[in-house]
Amino acid sequence: MELEGQWWKGELAEDIYQALRYKELRLPVYKGQSPQLSLRRYFADLIAIVSNRFKLCPAARHLAVYLLDLFMDRYDISVQQLHMVALSCLLLASKFEEREDRVPKLETLNSLGCMSSMNLVLTKQGLLHMELLLLETFQWNLYLPTAAHFIEYYLPVAVNEMDLHDGWPMVCMEKTMLYMSKYADYFLEVSLQDHAFLRFVPSLVAAACVASSRVILRLSPTWPPRLQRLSAYTWEQLLPCVERLLITHDSDVKEANKQKCPQPSAQPAQMVYPIQGQSVSLHQYMQRPNTQYMQQNCQPVVVSSQGPATYLTHTAPMQVSTAPLHGLTQTQSMDAKVNMPSRAYQVNSLYPCFDR
Incomplete structure (x- = not known):
């Protein structure tokens, strides 16, 4: 067994997890007071683009953005210097989380198209100076x-054969686990793009990503006892973070539908959820008790001023060149295809059918 990539399956998994929980209680305080806070999303995307180009692990990407957040929170940095800081954070994080042969090389970094578009050339001396400043x-x-780091510990038990899909037993456990992994990765990237998630501890954000994925996949119960015992978080504790994640997901779904079927004359769509024949807001839906909420169909519907509420339906894949975001596909038949909502910098892809 490769413990390097699957530490949560080893005998020391519990000790490692407890060490991470202990360490997160002593993380530096983030105040969100950077004068360049409005540029934070841009540089988080830059880190993600370079990270995807070199196929770095998610832990390296998240650590790089976290280092950038903390550094920006303490210093007033010019925009030109922020490019150097962001890439230096990524290099430090990759050196800490990745194997040596996977750490991006200076020559390769300078050859990237995004570097030439920014008219930025990195030097060895400049990078070493910035890395030393970051370390100090x-x-x-x-x-x-x-x-x-925490999501890898929760995912192996995120889906169980006893879970129900739309109130029915699951037919294909492997496909359900595949979609759970894909949606958890999606929500993990959502949490990376907004500094508001820094007010939650990392273990809670990871647990909320799993819970949000179970909501979208319509698995019940929404937050089963095994996940509550493992994470030590109740559904009520996860609610604020889960709601923020699902709001972003709904926004991505609406954007995908707007790209696919533009309606200039229509009023902005409002995302609502069905509960026993009634349409309620996401906030009202999330505030329902877990025992009731877990039995409901979690597929969002869109309300437009042009007509009654209808289910969001995609019957054909969207073109990558014109629509960077995918929406969630839901058909009326027993066979449903799921297209992952993806962030703009990610490569869009279609996955096999999610069969009942």
Whole structure:
């Protein structure tokens, strides 16, 4: 067994998990006071683009963005310097989380198209100076847990054969686990793009990503006892973070539908959820008790001023060149195809059918 990639399956998994939980209680305080806070999303995307180009692990990407957040929170940095800081954070994180042969090389970084578009050329001396400044800022401590570290511990038990899909037993456990992994990755990226998620501890964000994935996949119960015992979080504790994640998901679904079927004359769509024949807002839906909420169909519907509420339906894949975001596909038949909502910098892809 490769413990390097699957530490949660080893005999020391519980000790590692407890060490991460202990460490997250001592993470530096994030105040959100950077003068360049409005540029934070741009540089998080830049880190994600470079990280995907070199196929770095999620832990390296999340650690890099976290280092950037903490550094920006303490210093007033010019935009030109922020490019150097962001890439230096990624290099430090990759050196800490990845194997040596996977760490991006200076020559390869400078050859990227995004570097030429920014008219930015990195030098060895400049990178070493910035890395030293970062290490001194963090007192040479890069052991900073992120949600990407915890998600690997929750995912192996995120789906169980006893779970129900739309109130029915699951036919294909493997496909359900595949979609759970894909949606958990999606929500993990959502949490990376908004600094508001830094007010939650990383383990809670990871648990909320799993819970949100179960909501979208219509698995019940929404937050089963095994996940509550493992994470030590109740459904009520996860609600604020889950609601924020699902709001972003609904926004991505609406954007995907707007790209697919533009309606200039229509009023902005409002995302609502069906409960026993009634349409309620996401906030009202999330506030229902877990025992009731877990039995409902979690497929969002869209309300338009042009007509009654209808289910969001995609009957054909969207073109990548014109629509960077995918919506969730739901058909009326027993066979349903799921298209992952993806962030703009990610490569869009279609996955096999999710069969009942």
